[in-house]
Amino acid sequence: MSRGGGINPFKWDQMEKLLGSKLPALPSAQQMDMLNDTSWVEDYVQQVLTKSMPVLGSSNKRSAGSAEVFDTHNYVIVKVKMSDQKCSPTVKVRVDQVRFDGMENGTKKIVPLPCHVIPHTSRSSFKDGILQVKMRKKKINKTYYEIPIRYL
Numbered sequence: 001m002s003r004g005g006g007i008n009p010f011k012w013d014q015m016e017k018l019l020g021s022k023l024p025a026l027p028s029a030q031q032m033d034m035l036n037d038t039s040w041v042e043d044y045v046q047q048v049l050t051k052s053m054p055v056l057g058s059s060n061k062r063s064a065g066s067a068e069v070f071d072t073h074n075y076v077i078v079k080v081k082m083s084d085q086k087c088s089p090t091v092k093v094r095v096d097q098v099r100f101d102g103m104e105n106g107t108k109k110i111v112p113l114p115c116h117v118i119p120h121t122s123r124s125s126f127k128d129g130i131l132q133v134k135m136r137k138k139k140i141n142k143t144y145y146e147i148p149i150r151y152l
Contacts, residue, residue, distance in 0.1 A: 067111045078111050078133045082126075091133055093119040098133055116140075 016023055027035065070077040078098050082089075090101040095116045100109040117135035124133045 067109065069111065069114060071114045074137055076113050076115065076117050076135045076137060078113075078135075080109065080111075080131045080133075082129055082131055089131065091122075091124050091131075093117065093122045093133065093135060095119060095138065098135075100131070 012023070066081055068079045070079070080100060080103075083104065087102060087104055089103050092099040092101065095118075096113055098111045098113065100111075103109055113135070116138040118138050119135070121136040122133060124131065126132075
């Protein structure tokens with residue numbers, strides 16, 4: 001029986017000799033048919049997306065308004081749309097999130113940040129119904145430091 005399902009074994013052996021190693025056996029016709037049927041991929045992707053995406057409206061019960069997060073080279077900017085100008089929220093910034101207390105209807109909103117920021121450099125402004133918080137990114141030192149090993 002020849003390797004590769006119908007390919008001349010002499011040429012196969014020449015190819016192995018040229019490459020200097022044994023080549024794996026080629027898939028059979030039945031295995032190739034299974035590889036050509038990719039309908040299962042779409043079902044799998046849909047299933048993974050359904051599991052990973054939250055159901056709209058159920059996860060942010062205590063949040064008010066919508067928040068947009070922009071990640072620039074040096075800054076992270078969070079914009080929150082506010083319909084009521086009369087409310088005066090308190091903005092608190094942590095290295096990994098921003099918290100808006102006293103939003104519309106007395107609710108609070110926590111917005112996770114895509115990277116760490118320096119909280120004390122943050123600035124906020126309100127214009128045309130949008131509250132904007134601008135935070136400087138924390139620089140990450142990616143250099144390796146050699147540390148001594150203590151042998152016990």
